[in-house]
Amino acid sequence: MSDQASRLRNLVEERAVEESQAREIGELYFDVAENTRVIAITSGKGGVGKTSLAVNLAVGFQMAGQKVMLIDADIGMANVNLLMGSVTNRSLIDLLNDEVELEDVVENGVMGVKYISGVAELEATLSLNRNEQKKLHKKLGRCSEMANIIIIDTGAGLNRNVIEFILAAEEVLLITTPEPTALADAYAVIKAYTTYTERRNIKLIINRVREEEECEDVAEKMNQTTKKFLGVSVNCLGYIYDDKVVSEAVHRQEPFIIANPKSPAARCVSELVKILLSGGRMGSVSKGWRGFLDRLFGY
């Protein structure tokens, strides 16, 4: 079987680039220490809580002393900026403009979390020419100087953009609710993921559970199904309670982990932060942010 990088290359459009050229670019632009952790947050079904988790997890990590950047890669539904309580003028795609530097698109959010807004036109990244890809690759490379954890809020479902982001990220958190439709769609993501990569760094988070047992039930069922039909085990990292503070916080455009730190949902997210920081890491060897960009842009 070919390695993951080449599979990614097959998945996306042909990107003719000489190996030597790729190395040259890598050496030119990425001489910083690469210890950045990249976590993609995804789901099969839409509306299951990706953005809420991404924002609150980002703030939670920052409160735990990490330097966090949140990138909104949700095509067409970009809304991280709303939950960060501000509106931005610039987004990821503006980096294609020669006059725009990384600093121009990075905003300072709640608790000092840095974030980059997404836009509908992000879809255009897939038809970028080689020069545009290089430009994005080069400019985004410096994100790892600004953060040691980069969280990517992907869109839902199995479109090519989402798949590319989750294949490029070293850690993937797959969010689902206990609803059968959400579970079926989550299963489809696991199936695609295991088809395209040999990585097994995808973990489930069950959102909107009413009690802990519900999470165990759902996780067990999902694991049995993936084992039976895909031959893989998928672990469950944890759960978030169904909690009215989540929607209240969305309305107030404020992370619930700050507004209601003692609420059940906030306590769950704090627990997830702890797990992720203390050996809950879902991969052994990290290539950090640079590795993510290389894979995303087919280097």
Ligand SMILES: Nc1ncnc2c1ncn2[C@@H]1O[C@H](COP(=O)(O)OP(=O)(O)OP(=O)(O)O)[C@@H](O)[C@H]1O
């Ligand atoms: N734990 C929870 N308890 C109660 N309500 C929740 C919870 N998580 C999410 N919600 C509700 O679901 C809504 C959608 O959440 P969110 O926007 O985070 O989902 P999403 O997966 O990012 O959606 P999309 O696919 O549209 O990007 C929230 O506005 C909130 O009302």
Ligand SMILES: [Mg+2]
């Ligand atoms: Mg969202």
